[in-house]
Amino acid sequence: MPTSDGPPTVETIAARAGVSIASVSRVLNGHGARPNTVRRVEQAAAELGYVPNGVARSLKGGRTRQLTFAMPDVGNPAYVSMVRQIQAVTKPLGYRLLLHSTDAVAEDELDVVRSLADRTSDGLILCPIRVTDAHMEVLARAARPVVVIGSLPGTAAVDSVRADSVSGTVLAVRHLMECGRRRIAFINGPADTVPGRNRLIGYETALREAGAVPDPELIVTTDFGIEAGARAAHRLLDAHPGIDSVFCANDQLALGAAHAAHDRDLRIPEELAVVGMDDSELARAGHPALTSVDLGSAERGRIAAEMLVARLDGGRHEVRCETVAPRLSVRESTTGARTRTAAGVS
């Protein structure tokens, strides 16, 4: 009995069109009906501005057409580009996107996975800050498909996309050597993370492969941040004036290093070449613009989204684990091409 108050439902439409609710549903979903019925239902629906209740639909259909993306920090440009790509893949397919910021607390990450059991979301893309045994435990019981962006133990029965920080770092260091640099310093971020360790491995690998011996004195570990990068660079340059280049674990650190160089009147790249990582807007914000390693955040986001929808559509295929190859964006902080920012008259 469709009462006057409240938004129109399938019953309201049925009453107005003089048909049953089943017919209303069928017409609205294009399941075939007599032309006359179609016309009456469509007219009634249009007149009343009927919009089907998505919640009821979800309950009946067993899926919500919602996906969740959970990551440590909304502010981080790397995650922002993931969000953008995930949207790009899922929006055209009619999925809504739930954003969950875990603030890098592991228990919160676990809760997101567990909360899949409430059937509120059809699938999850998770960027864990670190993968613990508890993560594996919980992921194994996840009530809905999950794709992890990050490194998982080989045994895991969960789709994942990982970056390759080792190769990324090798790319950077190799590039510096090809530019003729020999005293290559390394400003790393927190070393107790997987990417932190991998960068160190990459750094040492690249040097050794060129027959050089990594000098622990040229390696500094610090928190991320522009100021921190500047401090670290000053420390390195104070102690080892011979340094001719520096690779930094992200663009903030690299920008800080560039600032330090400016302050010491070291020309970039002539006297100090600088390479960053992430290839964020900050790299282009440097002056000269910073060469930077792109670990493929955008692509990881895209692939993760594709994996997830594949899992939702098709279903039962084998576990996938992809690695996204890093790419080096070469700019003036290593090659020193342009000196003028843009084509203005000199």
Added chain:
Amino acid sequence: MPTSDGPPTVETIAARAGVSIASVSRVLNGHGARPNTVRRVEQAAAELGYVPNGVARSLKGGRTRQLTFAMPDVGNPAYVSMVRQIQAVTKPLGYRLLLHSTDAVAEDELDVVRSLADRTSDGLILCPIRVTDAHMEVLARAARPVVVIGSLPGTAAVDSVRADSVSGTVLAVRHLMECGRRRIAFINGPADTVPGRNRLIGYETALREAGAVPDPELIVTTDFGIEAGARAAHRLLDAHPGIDSVFCANDQLALGAAHAAHDRDLRIPEELAVVGMDDSELARAGHPALTSVDLGSAERGRIAAEMLVARLDGGRHEVRCETVAPRLSVRESTTGARTRTAAGVS
């Protein structure tokens, strides 16, 4: 009849605990039951790892505990800080956040508002790129509470929070004058937007209020972007070497202007003071760091979220419209304090 397959439902629990589904629901929602019943239900629920189906709950309860935030561009730092604040307000209250990127297309904005009728979201925070008559039309019929971040006609029956670009610009220009600057150029963004027009008004107001006459020659309009800022600055400085300072419509433009100054060997701030707008990370990325107007994105996000939840909780109070006062973050690009980035040994 709870079958073995599928996740446990209230029926499964009831069967296992030997009670009715009503008791299960009551126990789980803390509505009182005999201690013995409570124990049995809780045990059964725990053993089976029962999680209530959120969709069914939403259908029964008439609300989803989901909020939507719709803005033009996930990549824009201003919106990112809004997202963060909105999360900060709503997450503790148990709301999930749906993110919708409209890519700045008006029709998409309208669709978001219309789609509130599907009952999938309890409320909406909307950042329209521009407010048209169609917006007002659709907002008036919105099926759920909406808060708009942006400027609405006074007649609108919709809660809103707005920035004050006029005052923000006045703040910046006044600051430059207090620093002794007289030839103040202005690099504006697209002028056919509300904030674009307001910045122009603010610029002229501040100058006039100091007895100066705005010189149209010192005003340039361009798209946003670092390169664009550099080009614009070069153009201005080529034509008017006497310029001693420049106010830019956002931090990208300001950073570009700073780059141009570097290339022309103009010292900042001695020979050219630079002020940006938005107070994003880019401002701190400048070297020297850029003075920048904070239009209060974060605060607008917070207030919008608070307005929305107030509307959802309480309900029927009068329409609110708040304006967030801008704030000036003074840094070295106007005051020139520090020359060394950080406390390293010189």
Added chain:
DNA sequence: GCGCAAACTGTAAACGTTTACAGAGTGATC
């Protein structure tokens, strides 16, 4: 006009929860 197949339609059940209502149990009081 009749029979038949095909196309359409309506009734009712189902999705998983919450909750109004009535019935059953409990203990206290006289």
Added chain:
DNA sequence: GATCACTCTGTAAACGTTTACAGTTTGCGC
């Protein structure tokens, strides 16, 4: 031990859809 008030419990309806099933109409060929 009967009555009463009270608390607790179970049944059933409701939220708004989709869909299996059975029933009805329709069109067609004879």
